[in-house]
Structures are given as structure tokens and as C-alpha cells.
Amino acid sequence: MDTTDTTDTIRSGEVTDLAFWPTVGAPPGVEVFRCSALPPRAERHGVDLHAALRPDFHQLIVVCSGTLRCSVDFTDHVLTDGHWLWVRPGQVRQYRSGVAEAEGTMVLFQSDYLDAATVTAARIDEPGPGRPLDLRGAKGETERDVLALLQRQHDSSSTLPPELYAATMRHLLAVLVLRLAHAAGRHDEVRTGGEAFRRFRLAVESGFVRTRRVEDYARLLGYSVRTLTRVTQAAAGCAAKRFIDDRVLLEAKRLLVHTELTGHSVGERLGFPEATAFARFFRQRTGMTPAEFRSQARGADTSPPTVRIPPDRP
Incomplete structure (x- = not known):
């Protein structure tokens, strides 16, 4: 078996959960290959790359030329020269164009492949945007250089003893993800929101099904509601309550589009006491009923994607 994200699939409604599988003979935990190598791997293992896929590992995609269209959690993107996309475990990814149409590189890795200090500093286990x-251009030169070293090392594994090869790959990947985390503003978020927001974000990720009340998170974490509201506004640009509701809404959309659960069942999974409460919550935030959203989202797969990349600023 020489594939990573194209085997050991588990169907759940319309979503495919993908487990990480390393190339035979290579140290487990990381894979690096050209975008053009992904379609034949998927074909050999019977995976539709244009279906909704939910990897349980990290995927870095960088495009060098051409165009790659894809969506991550209902947001469509057009990736062209110099654009990087970091898809984190649990996010639903769907390609909207042929992967081989773009020249680029993909890096797949598991969170536990990196050392604890890197995981903490890059905050890779926290939800990504x-x-x-x-x-x-010049602003991505170092990242491209590190990626080139990572790929060359991956492709020449036989030139080093296994333990040295694994250590080199781990260090190169650590440099890359730390620089990408910085470029994405993860450390700016830490500075503006501090430890309080980091803890709140993690608590919401693990507890949004149980409670949507800011007061409950404040009591759990030992902060005041005012503190959580202030740090969330500084770090995420919204109030704490909105932050919680946005996470619930994202999960509702995932379940509506990628499973066959009824709106009532989706509401139950998300902790709503009755179907009408969930329907009211969903409509207030989207302007649609759950059924209307499901119909529109599933019928929108062939529509042109929306460009989400901001223009260069002087």
C-alpha cells in the first residue's frame, strides 16, 4: 500500500472519513508528494476526490502554478500561484476542480508526528480558520525553501539511516508549520486574546454540544463573562456568545450536508431540547430552515466557487 489519504474509508451518509496511511517502508506520520500524484492514488483505492472528505490528519496544500478549486467547511476557495491552504483534522474538504490541473505540493501529517513544543507553539491541535x-513572491520565499527541502528529504529517504531520516523530516516539518502558523496570525491571536481565549476556544470545541451559555464556560474556566467576551472580541472579532453559536452552526451545517440525519436528529446531536428550538436557532443565523439549507448546499456543488483570497495590500 503506497497511499495515505485514499484508503481505510468509512462512509457516513455523504461524507467520507479518511484515516492516515503511510507509504510502506517510510517512517509513519508524514507524506509529501506532488498534486498530480493524488488522483492515481485515489483511483487505485476507489476514492472519489470530488466527494466530501473528512481527513483525520493535517493537509497542507501549496499551489505553484495553475488553479485548484476546493471548499473547506462550506467556504469555497480558488488557489493559484503562491497560495497555501491548511486543512485540519475534522474539517470537510471537497475539490471543485481536477487536482492535477494545478502544479503544487501536498504535505500530509498527523498531529502526534511533531514534538509537543511545536504542537503547542503552532497551536496545530486547535481549530483552524x-x-x-x-x-x-518574496513574502513566501522562506516557506517555499523549507518545503523544497522537506520534499527532497522525503524523496531521498534511502540516503540516511531511518532514525536520522525521521528526525530530519520532523524538524523540517516543524519549521514549516511554525512559519505558516505565524503567517496565519495564530501568534497575533495569542497576543490579543491571551491564555484566556486559548482556554475558552478549546473548551468550546469540546463542549459546544453540551452548552451554548457563556456563563457555563466562564464558571468552568474561572473567568468572568466580561473577560471571556473581551478576549474573544479581541482575538476573534466577535462576542463570546457569537463564537459559541458559530461553532454550533458549523457542526449543524456539516451534519445537514454530509449525513442523512433529519433536522430533528441534528438538533438532538447538538443538544437542542426540541426540534423547534434548533430550527429557530438555525433560521435566525442563516435565514433558512435546515431543510432549505440542505437542499441549497447539495445543489450548489456545480456552481462556480467564490474567491476568498483578499487582494494584495500595499
């Missing part, structure tokens, strides 16, 4: 990074 799922939006591209524009690193065209």
Missing part, C-alpha cells in the same frame, strides 16, 4: 494564506 480553513482559509488560504497568500504567500506570493
